Amino acid sequence: MSDIHVDVLIIGAGPSGCVAAAYLNNKGFNIKVVEKSVFPRFVIGESLLPRCMDHFEEVGLLDCLKEANFEIKRGARFLREDIVCNFDFSKKHTEGWNWTWQVPRADFDHILVNDIIKKGVDVSFKHEVVDVSFATDGTSTTLIKDTEGEGYKIKAKFIVDSSGYGRVLPRLLDLEKPSSIPEHSSIFGHVKDINRPKGEEGTLITFDVLDKDTWFWVIPFSNGNTSLGFVGKNEFIDSFEGTTSERLQKMLKTSDYYYERFKDAPLLFEPKSIRNYSKAVKQFYGKGFVLTGNSAEFLDPVFSSGVTFATESALKAAKLITKELQGETVEWEEDYTNYIKYGVDVFATYVKEWYTGNLQTLFFHRPENPEVKKQICAVLAGYVWDETNPFVKKHDRIVRTLAHLINMETEKSE
Ligand code: FAD
Incomplete structure (x- = not known):
């Protein structure tokens, strides 16, 4: 040719x-x-x-x-034990x-x-x-x-x-x-969502936080199928034995919130895994x-x-x-x-602070601060070039500082 x-x-x-x-x-x-x-x-x-x-x-x-x-x-909804942190993109700092x-x-x-x-x-x-x-x-x-x-x-x-x-x-x-991001790996697949609840609960995208390093995504699609994926340190991902479908099924038991919904859901293909992504x-x-x-x-x-x-x-x-x-x-x-x-640097801060636990401290602290939430929501919507947002402009210290203040306040009240 x-x-x-x-x-x-x-x-x-x-x-x-x-x-x-x-x-x-x-x-x-x-x-x-x-x-x-x-x-x-x-x-x-x-x-x-x-x-x-x-x-x-x-x-x-x-x-x-x-x-x-x-x-x-x-x-996007984030769950940790019985605390729910719901971000609504219509309530965000950036237009x-x-x-x-x-x-x-x-x-x-x-x-x-x-x-x-x-x-x-x-x-x-x-x-x-x-x-x-x-x-x-x-x-x-x-x-x-x-x-x-x-x-x-x-x-x-x-x-x-x-x-x-x-x-x-x-x-x-x-x-x-x-990469400067701490190493994590993932196992994920699609299921036929046979027990999908009616209404918003059935279609909500959710991140179920199992511990500081480990979380589980649930992404329902309009075709009735749902994507499920676990993310964790290599030690967590490697601690489950068997084929990827067997491992994903075993991992599902770690999610109190979702186990019942997905325990019998048929997998649509052999789940895939990516190490150190x-x-x-x-x-x-x-x-x-x-x-x-x-x-x-x-x-x-x-x-x-x-x-x-x-x-x-x-x-x-x-x-x-x-x-x-x-x-x-x-x-x-x-x-x-x-x-x-x-x-990239703004997002990298949020990813790193997620795994230090500082961002999770902000997400799951109660009562919520509506202004802080709107500013973080703009970042989560991808508007990470808007310097009017303090959670963009001061990303390298604001999450850490606020988490520190919350932790001090919690220690004082205990
Ligand atoms: P791709 O979509 O991967 O497309 C690259 C294309 O290049 C492919 O079609 C490939 O076949 C082709 N190609 C490769 N090599 C060659 C070659 N030699 N010659 C010709 N063609 C070639 N992102 C999100 O936004 N939301 C999420 O929820 C999300 N979840 C994720 C979960 C995990 C576990 C991981 C690892 C990633 C996730 N991502 C997510 C990231 C997402 O997968 C990628 O950022 C996105 O697909 C990148 O798009 P792209 O167009 O750069 O590459």
Whole structure:
């Protein structure tokens, strides 16, 4: 096959790749998406944040999603023993979307990719990026292998690496580095939710907190199935023996709140597990390429920030590539790395403070402080660039300080 020439090559057709592709396609660039698997394909990451609705709307991908009737997510519930902490996205500090969806990603991602194909984007499934080389001017030659093992080359002015856990460029260019987030692992699967209660209780997304390091997600879908997943330290995950379905069934017994509902719920496939899921890189871009979504960074599922970060970074990258290809100078360090790092650092604080227990102290302290709750709610909705929010601007100390004050007050009253 003769070489293909494009303006932008996008690796991976997940939400990050689709958002980048939709934006660049709208701008009239000659682009190509190369995707290793065939869609629909399973991927974890089913609880979205309101902030990502802004991204889908801006690139014209919201209407196709609205037609799918996914379960509406209006907030998030955290449970610890008998204390309930309910966040309602309509009561948040920052203006923005008050709702989003909880989605089976196979269907969600399939809709996105079908829509960009309908709009004229060239997507090749079962085509895998195996090697890349860059010239000094940033133009690249990428080696692709198709299903028959046939190789061909794509020459591009720019590459967006949205390959998720494939982490194509971080691997090929030696950009990976250890994450600063404490190591945790997860086991998850989908069940037919045969005992789903009627009304809101049946459809509420919930994080059942078992202890400081261990929690359990329940994400009901509009198709009657529910995603269940346990997250914990490796010692916790490894302490259950057997197949992943046997281990998940045993773990279910640790949830007093949900055991009865799910104990007989049939699993829809053998549950999957991911060990030490947090990922980081030494740099987010280089001459002629940019990393977006999980290919760049993944923190932790506890605040469902993965897809939103994937679409935020994709949209930002696509805008900067547009400028660069139009001959303008782009300050990638300032306009990409520093911007993305700002949001990542805010979320990273919340993840770290979740596992120190400080954030859990704030969530489960009673009585609640409505102003504090609104500010934290904006962070949990993904609005982590709003510096009018003290829980964004002072994220590195405010959670710790407030938790300390609550702990002192509790000690005094005991
Ligand atoms: P992906 O959606 O993974 O897409 C990457 C695509 O690239 C894939 O289709 C893959 O086949 C393709 N690819 C890979 N290698 C190659 C190659 N060599 N050539 C061509 N194509 C390639 N996020 C949330 O927002 N909410 C959650 O509730 C949530 N829960 C999570 C729970 C767990 C346990 C974990 C580990 C993660 C969770 N996440 C969650 C994170 C979420 O899974 C990711 O952040 C999100 O899927 C990233 O999207 P993406 O587009 O970057 O990558």
